[in-house]
Amino acid sequence: MPKPKIFVTRNIPQPALDRLEEVFDVSVHASGASLGREEFLRAVEDADALLCLLTDSIDKELLDAAPKLKCVSNLAVGYNNIDVRYATQKGIAVCNTPGVLTETTADLAWALLMACARRLVEADKYVRESRFDGWGPLLMLGVDVHGKTLGVIGMGRIGRAVARRAEGFGMRVLWFDPKADPGSMPPEYERTDLENLCLQADFISIHAPLTSDTRHLIGAQQFALMGPKTILVNTARGPIVDETALIKALQEKKIAAAGLDVYEREPEVPAELLALDNAVLLPHIGSASIETRTQMALMAAENAIAVINGQEPPARVN
Numbered sequence: 001m002p003k004p005k006i007f008v009t010r011n012i013p014q015p016a017l018d019r020l021e022e023v024f025d026v027s028v029h030a031s032g033a034s035l036g037r038e039e040f041l042r043a044v045e046d047a048d049a050l051l052c053l054l055t056d057s058i059d060k061e062l063l064d065a066a067p068k069l070k071c072v073s074n075l076a077v078g079y080n081n082i083d084v085r086y087a088t089q090k091g092i093a094v095c096n097t098p099g100v101l102t103e104t105t106a107d108l109a110w111a112l113l114m115a116c117a118r119r120l121v122e123a124d125k126y127v128r129e130s131r132f133d134g135w136g137p138l139l140m141l142g143v144d145v146h147g148k149t150l151g152v153i154g155m156g157r158i159g160r161a162v163a164r165r166a167e168g169f170g171m172r173v174l175w176f177d178p179k180a181d182p183g184s185m186p187p188e189y190e191r192t193d194l195e196n197l198c199l200q201a202d203f204i205s206i207h208a209p210l211t212s213d214t215r216h217l218i219g220a221q222q223f224a225l226m227g228p229k230t231i232l233v234n235t236a237r238g239p240i241v242d243e244t245a246l247i248k249a250l251q252e253k254k255i256a257a258a259g260l261d262v263y264e265r266e267p268e269v270p271a272e273l274l275a276l277d278n279a280v281l282l283p284h285i286g287s288a289s290i291e292t293r294t295q296m297a298l299m300a301a302e303n304a305i306a307v308i309n310g311q312e313p314p315a316r317v318n
Contacts, residue, residue: 004048004308005068009035009056012075013290016297023305024049041065049304051075055266058082063090071307073300077101078237079317080210088318095303095313099157100295101287106161108286109205109235112259115280116231117203118142119257122277143202143229143256146170151201153194153217154208154236155180162205163189174201177208198225203233210237218242223249230255235286238262247272250279261286 006024008017020026027043029035035043035056044050044066052058054076060083063069072082073095087094115121119142126132126140150166152159155177163173173189176197185191194217197204204226208214218232219242226232232255234241243264249255250273257278263269266284273279287293299314306313 005046006049006051006304007043007047008051009040010053012051012297012300013294015294016301019298019301020051020304023308044069049073049308051300051304052081054078054081056081058087060086063087063092071095071304071313073303073307073313075296075300078209080237084318093303093307093313093316094318095300095307095316097296097299097303098315100299101292102157102161104289104292105158105235105286106165108261108282108288109158109162109207109233110165112233112235112261112280112282113203113205113231114145116233116257116259116278117145121280143231145203148172148202149174149200151176151197151204153177153197153204153206155185156207156209158235159205159207160185162207194222195225198222198230201226202229203231205233206236206240208236208240210239215239216242218246220245220248223254226255228253228256231257231259233259235261238264238266243270243273247276250276253278 003023003025006020006026008026008028011028011030017026041062044062046068047066048068049071050069051073052075054074058072058081063083063086069092071093072087074082075097077096077098079094079096082094084094119140123140146169149172150163152163152173152175155175163175166173174192174197175189176192176194182191208217217240223245246258247270250258259280261282261284269281273281287296303313303315
């Protein structure tokens with residue numbers, strides 16, 4: 001009996017491919033180049049399952065092009081790249097990979113926060129350009145992190161992990177999340193509204209999902225509330241921040257710096273943003289550790305295998 005077919009839209013860690021091959025006839029888009037739309041549509045024509053990335057658009061057109069499809073397994077926590085409602089109508093399971101990347105992404109948020117606070121990227125460039133000619137009392141002055149106020153937007157798994165790290169720096173933690181249960185939070189974390197968080201926080205870290213409510217949640221109005229020493233970190237989704245307003249705030253020094261792992265029109269990064277010394281820019285690597293990406297890929301594989309075997313997958317979202 002022939003194996004069911006799965007299409008994998010990009011190379012993933014080998015342990016996950018090995019696991020998939022136990023159950024599926026596996027086809028992988030192994031090229032480093034992005035998958036073209038027409039190629040993508042052809043690739044899913046006879047697929048029973050799809051293992052995709054958050055950068056892949058799984059819309060009505062693609063779902064209709066795959067009449068045998070039973071599962072879309074997203075290699076990500078977020079799934080705003082998938083038309084979940086239409087997939088549900090067609091009886092297609094949509095799965096994600098929550099939990100396994102929580103701590104790794106929180107680590108990266110803190111790496112961005114620290115890099116911005118202590119101007120690490122600027123300082124590295126300064127040395128590489130042979131401009132360092134000795135210690136000076138005013139050389140590359142940054143700001144302290146310990147004892148300051150951290151504002152967390154979105155108190156899901158990752159937001160709480162970021163807040164927990166702040167305890168080691170003796171920081172006050174403010175949080176804003178209309179959907180979170182205050183009773184589930186440590187009492188020392190202070191719930192507040194977005195306006196007050198922007199006014200009071202020295203560091204603001206975004207960990208909300210991208211929805212119609214959170215798109216451009218941070219824009220010109222919010223930047224006007226922040227101070228010239230405020231540092232903004234976004235490791236969630238780019239469109240949560242109005243990038244045009246962010247660039248203006250950075251250019252005019254309305255805020256001190258921004259650490260970004262995501263962008264509004266990813267992978268496009270505006271030239272104005274690239275030109276700013278007070279922006280630390282990463283290529284969406286929040287979960288990019290060997291251990292975590294392997295765990296994510298294995299969870300995505302197990303999701304697809306469970307659906308094909310008629311079982312409940314580890315992480316189904318519809």
